[in-house]
Amino acid sequence: MSSLTLPIETSRLLLRSFERGDYDALCTYQLLPEMQRYLEWPVWNKADVATGLNLMRTQVCLHRPGDTLSLAMVRRGDGQLLGQISLRWSDATAGQGEVRFAINPRYAGNGYAAEAATAILDLAFDHFKIHRVFARCDGHNHRASKLLQKLGMRLEAHYREHALFQGEWDEELHFAILDREWRRSSKIREMHARPRVA
């Protein structure tokens, strides 16, 4: 896959690679009990945060299937780290990718995650030429499922009690969008963004 220019800029955010200095900001939300379900790996203590950060710092591009691109969601004005977003190239022959994100609850509800996810979907389809991007979320994470639907992703699966998570039955939703569907929806977005001529 072709090289990537970082950071990615959106109207209010910079999506950049992780840096050593992000450790404190990650600790403020990754250690929250309610975050555990939504992170890719369990984060029990500060050592886990550091291990995760070291891993994410190496996830800077998609060279081969299985690779993950991990980016910090940073607010442009003050450089505040708000959360994390990643794109995993899960399958090369069928062009499949998975997007995941987590946002510090303190900054949730401002549309930052949607803004970051929109940029990542653009990147997946335009730059990496992925055919289908999917996202998984916990069945009880209404905020995430609403966001994924707002992005135009379709609910493709609702698994009930298909696995155990920390001793409890898990419920999982899968959302997905195809490249042609995303292009259609982004054209509509551009139409709305264009200034109106009276």
Place this chain on the structure above:
Amino acid sequence: MTLHPDYPLETERLVLRPFTRGDVDAVHDYRRREDVARFLFDPPLSREECAEAVQQRIGQIAFELEGDKIVLAVTLRESGLLIGEVSLIWRSVEARQAEIGWIFHPDQHGFGYATEAAHALLDLAFCSGDMHRVMARCDARNDASSRLMERLGMRREAHFREHALFKGEWDEEFIYAILKREWAARQGLVGSIASNG
């Protein structure tokens, strides 16, 4: 736990039993067909490939480890004719998950045999097998299979579009599932309807 069923499993019209070496021709009779292979991962099989498949199935009769398969020949009780096969795969030991599947000879479609055989296998999975959830998957174009899943009381949990390539084309797949308590409630319901009738 492990699962070592007592064979054969019997239903009103069917006998579900482990495969034997004598089943190769009967298996070849349906696995060689294009219409049978259409929605299977395998292409139509030669007789030699069927002999290999049967040889493998002879040992697939119990669950001891995650990933183990139970594959049974479905035969008519009256004539002993082999009309197809049903399978159960142990997908997760911890979460007690299994996957059910079936392949039947097209000449035997339309008599309710697949429903009867799958029903017996679900009973095995939930009763002696103590599974919590059984899932099944099929191609979205395979109406006969998805209708059977619905008849069994399974719920469509997934409809994946273009998530993989299948035989050189974009795949569209359904996943159906049923939980142990749903299966049990259904059996109670069917039982009470039967006793009222």
